[in-house]
Amino acid sequence: MNDKYWSKRGKLSYDYKGEKFYTITPLPFYLKRRKILLRTIEKVIRQIKRRKPNLKVCDFGSGDGFYCCWMSKKLPESEITGFDISPSMTKEAIERVNRENLNNIAVYCGDFNNKNRNYDLVLSLAVLQHFIKPEEIAKKTKQLHDHLEDEGMVVLFEATSKKADSSKKLLRRTEAFYTNIFEDAGFRLIEKQFISFPFFNLYQRKFLNRFLNIFKGDEVQKCVSMNKNFFMNTLNRFMLDIGIVLDKFFRPKQGNTIFVFKKN
Numbered sequence: 001m002n003d004k005y006w007s008k009r010g011k012l013s014y015d016y017k018g019e020k021f022y023t024i025t026p027l028p029f030y031l032k033r034r035k036i037l038l039r040t041i042e043k044v045i046r047q048i049k050r051r052k053p054n055l056k057v058c059d060f061g062s063g064d065g066f067y068c069c070w071m072s073k074k075l076p077e078s079e080i081t082g083f084d085i086s087p088s089m090t091k092e093a094i095e096r097v098n099r100e101n102l103n104n105i106a107v108y109c110g111d112f113n114n115k116n117r118n119y120d121l122v123l124s125l126a127v128l129q130h131f132i133k134p135e136e137i138a139k140k141t142k143q144l145h146d147h148l149e150d151e152g153m154v155v156l157f158e159a160t161s162k163k164a165d166s167s168k169k170l171l172r173r174t175e176a177f178y179t180n181i182f183e184d185a186g187f188r189l190i191e192k193q194f195i196s197f198p199f200f201n202l203y204q205r206k207f208l209n210r211f212l213n214i215f216k217g218d219e220v221q222k223c224v225s226m227n228k229n230f231f232m233n234t235l236n237r238f239m240l241d242i243g244i245v246l247d248k249f250f251r252p253k254q255g256n257t258i259f260v261f262k263k264n
């Protein structure tokens, strides 16, 4: 996806329960996944802090700055740097940083590779899944390796699938695809967690995606309207909750994977 796409997405942000979002994933589902991801990031931070109290953290593809701000509050003595290619996303992130009055964060519109700086921890959350060419992912992964301190770590979060699959918005690749690329770049896999809600997935594919047509606009605008709609959020919350009970009867085929890699 190019920066034009992300700039458009950045401009379509909306409020939900006092927080700003731009996600097109059904919100209850997005929040559930985010909670699981934050738990892993917290664990990785604890591990690094055992050997180094103040960290340098890079958020590659920082989007609206949620994770930068979250880390800033968790690590007030550390330096957090966010990078995003989209000007409107960067603007959203800077506004969030200012709103929350945080002073250990810098957010740049651009590429981390252009700054001569090394980090103890890099977050790469839902970024590489939008890269079309595998060779671009391999190149970025090598650059991440070059910008890490010894024993530095990467938390990678990507849409994954048992079999590679593609849609217009992102490329769903296998876990082995990412593991191989990171190992080739000189990383060691420390931990891997597959997150899947197969019932909700089925509901989304068979029902929700068709129901979206009651909203106007392109695919992105329809998803944003869904997330702004009280009735849809209540329905999605309900389907997610009953889905969690029913998930044991379904075989997960696709979901998201959290990978933790360490620099060798």
Ligand SMILES: C[S@@+](CC[C@H](N)C(=O)[O-])C[C@H]1O[C@@H](n2cnc3c(N)ncnc32)[C@H](O)[C@@H]1O
Pocket (backbone or CB within 6 Å): 003, 006, 060, 061, 062, 063, 064, 066, 083, 084, 085, 086, 089, 110, 111, 112, 124, 125, 126, 127, 130
């Ligand atoms: C799905 S969003 C994820 C944002 C954030 N990591 C999160 O999880 O909320 C992907 C973001 O990656 C950014 N992005 C894509 N390619 C990038 C690149 N080469 N360098 C920096 N940012 C990039 C996009 O502009 C977009 O904001």
